Amino acid sequence: MRIQKGKYILLPLKSNSSNSTQASSDEDEEGTAKAEAEFLKRSDKFRAKVSVALRGYKPRRCYHTPCKLGKRLVCCVFAAFMVPWFLFMILNDLSSRHFFDLTDALSDWSFDISRNVTDYVLPYNDTTLLEPRHICQEKLFLLIMVCSSMRNFVERQTIRETWANITEFNYGQFEQLHAHLKDKYYPVKQQRIEFYKDYLKLQGNQTTTNLPPNLPVRILFLVGRSRGEHLEGNETLWRIRQEAEQYDDIIQENFIDTYNNLTVKSVMALKWIINNGCHQQAAFFMKCDDDTFVNVPNLLHFLLGGTIPLYNDTLDFYDQHSIKLLHTSAGRLNATIKYLVGHKFCSVRPVENVSSKWYMPSYMYPGDKYPTYLSGAGYMMSMDLVPELYMAALNTSLIYLEDVYITGMCAQRAHLRRVHHPLFSYKNSKKLCTFKGTIISHGIKEDNMYMAYNAVANISNRCSPPGKYFKFIRLQKKNDCD
Numbered sequence: 138m139r140i141q142k143g144k145y146i147l148l149p150l151k152s153n154s155s156n157s158t159q160a161s162s163d164e165d166e167e168g169t170a171k172a173e174a175e176f177l178k179r180s181d182k183f184r185a186k187v188s189v190a191l192r193g194y195k196p197r198r199c200y201h202t203p204c205k206l207g208k209r210l211v212c213c214v215f216a217a218f219m220v221p222w223f224l225f226m227i228l229n230d231l232s233s234r235h236f237f238d239l240t241d242a243l244s245d246w247s248f249d250i251s252r253n254v255t256d257y258v259l260p261y262n263d264t265t266l267l268e269p270r271h272i273c274q275e276k277l278f279l280l281i282m283v284c285s286s287m288r289n290f291v292e293r294q295t296i297r298e299t300w301a302n303i304t305e306f307n308y309g310q311f312e313q314l315h316a317h318l319k320d321k322y323y324p325v326k327q328q329r330i331e332f333y334k335d336y337l338k339l340q341g342n343q344t345t346t347n348l349p350p351n352l353p354v355r356i357l358f359l360v361g362r363s364r365g366e367h368l369e370g371n372e373t374l375w376r377i378r379q380e381a382e383q384y385d386d387i388i389q390e391n392f393i394d395t396y397n398n399l400t401v402k403s404v405m406a407l408k409w410i411i412n413n414g415c416h417q418q419a420a421f422f423m424k425c426d427d428d429t430f431v432n433v434p435n436l437l438h439f440l441l442g443g444t445i446p447l448y449n450d451t452l453d454f455y456d457q458h459s460i461k462l463l464h465t466s467a468g469r470l471n472a473t474i475k476y477l478v479g480h481k482f483c484s485v486r487p488v489e490n491v492s493s494k495w496y497m498p499s500y501m502y503p504g505d506k507y508p509t510y511l512s513g514a515g516y517m518m519s520m521d522l523v524p525e526l527y528m529a530a531l532n533t534s535l536i537y538l539e540d541v542y543i544t545g546m547c548a549q550r551a552h553l554r555r556v557h558h559p560l561f562s563y564k565n566s567k568k569l570c571t572f573k574g575t576i577i578s579h580g581i582k583e584d585n586m587y588m589a590y591n592a593v594a595n596i597s598n599r600c601s602p603p604g605k606y607f608k609f610i611r612l613q614k615k616n617d618c619d
Contacts, residue, residue, distance in 0.1 A: 309350025
């Protein structure tokens with residue numbers, strides 16, 4: 138037998154005789170038994186050492202398949218939780234307002250109510266309940282429509298006695314208002330006088346030097362119906378009819394007059410102008426609220442191509458760009474058509490706060506930003522835009538913010554440019570000299586309306602221009618959002 142690398146191998150032996158074979162066989166069996174015993178002894182010791190080693194072995198890192206599977210399982214569980222969470226946060230950010238819409242629907246405009254303008258304006262029906270007599274039968278240079286509430290008798294009378302008194306507050310007062318700053322503004326343009334000669338009702342060879350003091354201007358008030366007419370009785374209806382009869386300046390349309398229906402009111406104004414042919418008889422149209430003060434002389438001077446002198450109290454309405462236009466021809470009005478002007482707002486986001494007056498539910502306007510629009514306190518347009526905006530409105534889904542809707546969404550649909558003018562102010566100023574240097578000011582109530590008018594009409598009230606060493610750096614930088 139030969140032991141080789143832990144194995145034993147039996148080799149055949151050569152035999153010379155039977156005796157020798159027997160003897161050698163005994164010896165071999167004895168040697169084989171000893172070898173087997175020694176081999177087994179060594180094998181038991183080796184297995185014992187391996188067993189001890191394995192019991193004391195602690196791997197520093199796990200490279201075995203079970204460990205890899207465990208890590209993968211943890212990663213999969215983590216991903217299965219985090220991915221939906223991230224998606225939920227993104228969607229929640231994009232449409233956070235949507236979760237409140239069903240329970241916090243807008244008054245008068247819940248999510249299941251039609252917002253097709255034609256359902257309320259009824260373009261093929263006569264919806265006018267009251268209107269002035271013989272309106273738009275002659276040429277007008279400017280038609281101003283004041284949106285008022287049916288019960289606002291005091292506000293309308295205040296306007297009639299102040300800035301709507303066009304026999305005493307017309308273009309003839311412009312030079313008197315700014316007499317001490319005569320060399321600080323541009324006069325009207327002769328070419329515009331000639332262009333609007335028919336609308337201005339000029340006679341003979343009247344020019345910029347001898348314009349009539351009272352240009353053709355008409356101011357009307359637009360109201361709707363009261364929601365609680367049956368509760369108020371006939372007194373309110375009787376008063377509004379008496380007012381219309383006395384002043385001949387009331388338009389009443391057949392719709393419920395509420396704040397959330399202001400868009401319907403403005404579209405009704407466009408409809409009435411077209412149905413009465415005013416878009417062919419007037420040159421310009423202005424819409425404003427009944428708490429807006431309109432400086433009619435300044436407005437007429439601007440429309441005829443002149444500029445308004447700069448006062449110290451109107452500096453903050455300008456920026457570093459617009460104030461420089463006062464001293465150049467670029468600051469004078471040249472447009473005769475496709476002109477829409479007011480205080481321009483850009484990149485305004487819908488209000489998400491349900492308690493806000495301007496809350497906008499996403500089912501009504503799902504966009505992140507409103508289109509560029511003009512303040513509803515007062516905006517003006519060349520009369521050719523009235524039919525364009527009206528047709529755009531009939532094909533544009535309604536939202537209740539009328540300035541965003543008319544001058545934003547409808548103007549955008551009609552591809553109209555909105556022009557910013559710093560003197561179309563949407564704010565309420567406490568400085569009386571502000572009213573002398575602006576075109577409109579907003580948020581003026583009854584007593585303050587009288588104060589504003591008296592401050593402007595008093596020609597002895599000489600408001601101060603900017604100081605001699607005024608620095609333009611005080612003004613804000615140009616805010617161009619086109």
